Amino acid sequence: MNNPIKLSTWAKNIAPSPTLAVDAKAKELKAAGEDVCGFGAGEPDFDTPEFIKEACTKALAEGKTKYAPAPGIPELRASIAEKYQRDNGVDGVEATQVVVSPGGKYSCYLAILAVISPGDEVIVPAPYWVSYPEMVKLAGGVSKIIFAGKDAGFKISPEQLRESITPKTRMVVLNSPSNPTGAVYTPSEMEALTQVAVEAGIYIMSDEIYEYLLYDGVEHVSPASFSKEAAQLVITVSGFSKTFSMTGWRLGTLMASLPIAKAVASIQSQTSSNATTFAQYGALAAMQNWDKSLSAIHGMLEVFNLRRLRLLEGLQSIDGIECPRAQGAFYLFPNVESFGLSANDFAAKILQDEKVALVPGEGFGAPGYVRLSYAISDSMIEKGIERIARFCNGL
Numbered sequence: 260m261n262n263p264i265k266l267s268t269w270a271k272n273i274a275p276s277p278t279l280a281v282d283a284k285a286k287e288l289k290a291a292g293e294d295v296c297g298f299g300a301g302e303p304d305f306d307t308p309e310f311i312k313e314a315c316t317k318a319l320a321e322g323k324t325k326y327a328p329a330p331g332i333p334e335l336r337a338s339i340a341e342k343y344q345r346d347n348g349v350d351g352v353e354a355t356q357v358v359v360s361p362g363g364k365y366s367c368y369l370a371i372l373a374v375i376s377p378g379d380e381v382i383v384p385a386p387y388w389v390s391y392p393e394m395v396k397l398a399g400g401v402s403k404i405i406f407a408g409k410d411a412g413f414k415i416s417p418e419q420l421r422e423s424i425t426p427k428t429r430m431v432v433l434n435s436p437s438n439p440t441g442a443v444y445t446p447s448e449m450e451a452l453t454q455v456a457v458e459a460g461i462y463i464m465s466d467e468i469y470e471y472l473l474y475d476g477v478e479h480v481s482p483a484s485f486s487k488e489a490a491q492l493v494i495t496v497s498g499f500s501k502t503f504s505m506t507g508w509r510l511g512t513l514m515a516s517l518p519i520a521k522a523v524a525s526i527q528s529q530t531s532s533n534a535t536t537f538a539q540y541g542a543l544a545a546m547q548n549w550d551k552s553l554s555a556i557h558g559m560l561e562v563f564n565l566r567r568l569r570l571l572e573g574l575q576s577i578d579g580i581e582c583p584r585a586q587g588a589f590y591l592f593p594n595v596e597s598f599g600l601s602a603n604d605f606a607a608k609i610l611q612d613e614k615v616a617l618v619p620g621e622g623f624g625a626p627g628y629v630r631l632s633y634a635i636s637d638s639m640i641e642k643g644i645e646r647i648a649r650f651c652n653g654l
């Protein structure tokens with residue numbers, strides 16, 4: 260038959276998620292009976308806090324099983340608006356400026372779709388979360404990658420941002436704390452970057468999904484809090500996945516100026532409709548019982564912090580590995596260039612030889628680096644360090 264299946268331009272251009280690919284390979288090996296150390300996963304290993312699950316179960320029992328308003332149940336949108344005023348210092352946020360979506364990933368995509376037209380440029384600092392450039396492509400936009408490596412603490416400078424802005428630039432993506440590097444911009448660094456964007460009149464998509472996962476006493480700041488002008492231009496994206504260990508619930512949030520939030524709600528109403536109704540009631544319990552939420556978050560953070568320090572120490576003690584001290588999220592992003600292998604080859608070989616799964620940096624726009632998640636058990640971390648050391652010493 261000379262009529263083969265023809266895929267769209269969109270389908271042909273999109274790269275499959277490399278993080279999910281590593282995960283799939285590791286699971287395959289596990290299923291084959293191999294003892295795999297999986298540093299690949301991008302999700303907390305804790306269960307969702309009980310009180311959140313109970314609220315969801317209750318909603319389900321009460322028949323909250325129907326369509327809800329497309330941008331989210333009103334109580335949840337209101338409580339998120341309130342949180343941004345109370346915790347993040349963003350003035351005058353109304354519930355109508357908040358949209359709840361099926362996952363933070365979809366919130367990011369909606370943010371891009373709402374303001375990016377074909378040919379528009381989006382500045383994406385690397386190392387970046389794997390999905391941003393793919394989403395920009397799906398919107399017909401063009402990613403302009405600017406790089407900040409370990410010597411810059413994985414943080415772009417205001418000058419770098421200013422120099423990369425052209426008449427076609429519409430948006431810059433900021434993700435602090437960062438996946439994959441764990442880097443956190445200080446409030447003054449963030450303010451300087453925001454200033455550059457505001458002066459140029461470009462949007463900031465601020466992905467703050469790791470905002471509560473901070474260590475060493477560092478602070479998170481939302482660019483939308485700096486000024487009225489900033490609040491107009493910043494699209495703040497977040498979600499429940501990482502903070503509350505709710506990855507499978509698929510609940511993301513977006514907060515933006517009213518015209519953008521309305522556009523986002525319209526796109527969502529035509530593409531996915533509301534995020535799962537009863538799941539939103541679980542999220543509502545998290546927002547309305549903030550003390551309980553904070554104590555759940557702090558419990559998780561204490562565990563993450565010990566693992567972070569242990570993995571950091573383990574990696575830093577290996578000859579040839581350079582590992583910056585990440586202060587947010589649950590990732591470390593060491594440089595492995597000195598071994599003379601590409602990160603892809605390093606990851607493939609260590610999985611083969613030592614059954615250690617980690618994610619090569621190429622997919623994050625950072626060849627030479629690998630990402631390790633420490634959202635795994637202490638014993639797995641210990642075993643992993645031993646294996647990585649043996650592997651590196653043998654190279």
Ligand SMILES: *Cc1c(COP(=O)(O)O)cnc(C)c1O
Nearest residue numbers: 362363364388438468498500511
């Ligand atoms: C995990 C993650 C998200 C969104 O995750 P969801 O599970 O879709 O809510 C968004 N941005 C970054 C940087 C992430 O790591």
